[in-house]
Amino acid sequence: MKLTFIGTGYVGLVTGACMAELGHTVICADIDAKKINGLKRGVMPIYELGLDELVEKNVKKGRLSFTTNIGKAIKEAEVVFSAVGTPEDKKTGKANLEYVYAVAEAFAKNLNGYKILVNKSTVPVGTADQCRAKIITTCKPGALFDVVSNPEFLREGAAIKDFLNPDRVVVGTATEQAREVMEKIYRPIARAGRPVIMTDIRSAELIKYASNAFLATKISFINEIANFCELIGANVKEVARGMGSDARIGSRFLYAGSGYGGSCFPKDVQALIETGKEYDFDFQIVQAVDEVNDAQKMRPYQILKRELKSLKGKRVAVWGLSFKPRTDDVREAPALYVIQALLKAGATVVAYDPVASEAFARSLDDKKVHYGTDAYEILEDADALVIMTEWDEFRTADYAIISKAMKGNLIVDGRNIFERSEAEEAGFHYFGIGV
Ligand code: NAD
Ligand code: UGA
Numbered sequence: 001m002k003l004t005f006i007g008t009g010y011v012g013l014v015t016g017a018c019m020a021e022l023g024h025t026v027i028c029a030d031i032d033a034k035k036i037n038g039l040k041r042g043v044m045p046i047y048e049l050g051l052d053e054l055v056e057k058n059v060k061k062g063r064l065s066f067t068t069n070i071g072k073a074i075k076e077a078e079v080v081f082s083a084v085g086t087p088e089d090k091k092t093g094k095a096n097l098e099y100v101y102a103v104a105e106a107f108a109k110n111l112n113g114y115k116i117l118v119n120k121s122t123v124p125v126g127t128a129d130q131c132r133a134k135i136i137t138t139c140k141p142g143a144l145f146d147v148v149s150n151p152e153f154l155r156e157g158a159a160i161k162d163f164l165n166p167d168r169v170v171v172g173t174a175t176e177q178a179r180e181v182m183e184k185i186y187r188p189i190a191r192a193g194r195p196v197i198m199t200d201i202r203s204a205e206l207i208k209y210a211s212n213a214f215l216a217t218k219i220s221f222i223n224e225i226a227n228f229c230e231l232i233g234a235n236v237k238e239v240a241r242g243m244g245s246d247a248r249i250g251s252r253f254l255y256a257g258s259g260y261g262g263s264c265f266p267k268d269v270q271a272l273i274e275t276g277k278e279y280d281f282d283f284q285i286v287q288a289v290d291e292v293n294d295a296q297k298m299r300p301y302q303i304l305k306r307e308l309k310s311l312k313g314k315r316v317a318v319w320g321l322s323f324k325p326r327t328d329d330v331r332e333a334p335a336l337y338v339i340q341a342l343l344k345a346g347a348t349v350v351a352y353d354p355v356a357s358e359a360f361a362r363s364l365d366d367k368k369v370h371y372g373t374d375a376y377e378i379l380e381d382a383d384a385l386v387i388m389t390e391w392d393e394f395r396t397a398d399y400a401i402i403s404k405a406m407k408g409n410l411i412v413d414g415r416n417i418f419e420r421s422e423a424e425e426a427g428f429h430y431f432g433i434g435v
Contacts, residue, residue, distance in 0.1 A: 001025070001185055004077035006070060006103050008035060010046055010263075010329075011120060011152050012083030014159040017051065020058035021164070022188045028066050029073035039066045047328040047355050050160050074110035079181060081150070082107075083120045088267035095124055095271040104131040108138035111145055116178050118148045122212075122268055124275045125205045128172070146178035149201045151208030156262070157326030164189075169196045172204025209275070212268040213286050218253040219260045220292040226256035226434025227299075236434030237416060256434045258388060258414035259296035261323035261332040266293070297334040300386050300414040301341045303431045307410055308383060312346035315407070317382040319375060320389025320415070322356035330360045334414070335388040343368055350378040354391055379405035390415040399426035 001024050005016035008030035016028040030036050035045045042059075044052050058064035067073050074080050084099035100123055107117045117135070119128055128147045135145060149172035154162035169186050173179040179198055183190070190196045199207070226236035236256045244251025260266070269290050276283040308314050323333035330336065335351075342349050343366060350370045353360065357371040372378035375393065379385060379402055387394055395417045403409070403426060411423055413432040423430035 002076060002078045003081060004029060004073040005081045005083050007084035009085060010156060014154060015152060015163055017054045017058055017064060018160060018163040020064040021054060026064050027073045027076060029070050033068050036066045036068050048159050054160060070106050071110045074107055075112050079116045079118060080107055081118045081120045086121045086123055088270055093270045094274040097127060100127060101134055104134045105138055108135040111139045111143045114144040116146045116148055116181055118150045120150055120152050122151060122208050123205060124271055125202050128201045146175050148173050148178050148182060149204035151204060156329055166194055170204050170207050172199050172201035174201055209268055209272045212265055213272050215253050216260055216265045216269050217285060217289045220289040222254045222256045223296045224292055229434035257416060258300055258334040259293045261334050263331040266332045297337045299433055300412045301338045303412045304384055304386060311342060314383045315348045315381055316342055317378045317385045318349060318351040319387045319394050320391055321351055321353035321360040322389050325389055325391045328356040328359045330356050330363050336364060338388060339369060352378045354393060376401050376405055381407045383408035384410035384412060386412040386414060387417060388414050390417045403427055
């Protein structure tokens with residue numbers, strides 16, 4: 001089928017390329033000319049494993065193309081996926097829907113026969129209805145269209161695998177015609193044995209927020225248990241192993257650490273709370289999840305402050321800047337919060353990340369941090385090492401080299417990647433999160 005993706009960011013680019021891989025003819029459109037020009041030359045705007053090969057292959061096969069001409073891209077498509085950003089409005093905590101509505105307007109202006117607008121972005125319940133209302137006021141009278149909700153569940157760093165082998169696809173439709181078209185689009189996924197859940201639009205919209213809020217809840221829950229473990233002398237890794245073995249609980253998303261970050265959980269948790277308020281509904285659990293996470297992000301800082309007494313003039317080496325491994329995305333990364341607090345307290349910060357240093361430097365907008373190109377090099381004369389992202393290369397680090405380079409012997413492991421016994425044997429003063 002002929003599909004257009006509007007918004008060629010993480011989701012639009014990955015899902016567009018994957019849809020081409022499934023055999024559809026896909027146009028990826030974006031208002032960002034720099035991004036589109038780069039993609040035309042084969043330059044990926046994001047770091048995602050396997051994406052460049054997937055894009056190159058499908059461009060060569062003539063199934064994938066890029067444009068800034070949004071109107072033409074809509075006219076040429078049978079189905080238009082909207083994958084623009086829905087960032088948090090920092091003043092209200094709500095999802096900012098201006099880009100979503102801009103796409104609805106462009107869709108309405110370029111309707112040239114029955115078409116479907118699919119909201120792939122994460123949008124609050126009721127947004128599809130709002131889009132429909134906006135399209136009706138803008139398009140020619142009698143124009144035929146449908147609006148569908150098809151939230152995306154991929155994770156950064158595993159995006160292609162997640163899209164092509166999803167636990168489920170969720171599609172919310174209001175008409176039989178839209179449902180049939182969506183079933184056809186996802187037929188290859190259904191044939192591969194993956195569930196394609198057809199439901200109503202509002203349920204589909206809420207499934208996305210409920211899923212993210214539930215995963216965030218698992219994380220905040222295990223982080224609270226971790227903090228309690230520290231008080232009672234238990235080990236959260238053991239507790240999580242014991243809990244996770246119960247199939248009803250499951251072992252995934254039970255890793256304690258410095259809290260969740262990224263472009264999704266923080267903003268989606270916040271947006272769900274705000275949507276609740278619009279209906280006079282108080283999301284008590286979700287509110288607590290958010291508060292626990294805010295505090296958890298600062299745990300490494302608090303341990304550093306407690307152990308180093310004064311941070312003024314201390315040299316702190318930071319391993320890991322991205323919000324999780326295998327991505328250069330630093331949005332809401334816990335490292336941002338910890339480093340800002342360290343700088344404010346007068347510490348000198350030297351940092352290393354395998355891929356995210358540039359993005360982090362842009363995001364922090366503070367020239368005081370020194371970014372190294374080697375994990376060991378930044379340890380020279382450091383009073384403490386703090387680990388903020390669990391990159392594989394840190395897991396296999398050599399204690400002897402760390403020890404030789406550092407001036408102090410304090411390690412704060414914000415992702416629990418080291419074994420306490422090994423670190424202590426190597427002479428370190430070691431603190432993890434609940435271990
Ligand atoms: P992103 O910021 O990476 O990309 C959004 C793109 O939309 C940008 O390239 C921007 O230039 C473009 N854009 C904005 N307005 C436009 C317009 N009017 N016309 C054309 N292009 C326009 O965002 P993202 O991370 O891909 O997220 C998109 C949506 O998907 C969000 O709602 C997010 O919550 C959701 N989501 C993201 C992920 C993820 O892992 N990043 C996973 C699941 C769902
Ligand atoms: C998350 C969801 O996992 C995706 O299903 C969803 O599509 C996406 O949000 C979205 O809506 O955009 P993502 O943000 O890419 O994906 O990353 P995750 O792997 O979920 O990790 C999120 C954060 O939680 C990271 O900071 C990670 O370090 C943290 N985390 C995760 C933990 O602290 N403990 C865990 O056990 C798991």
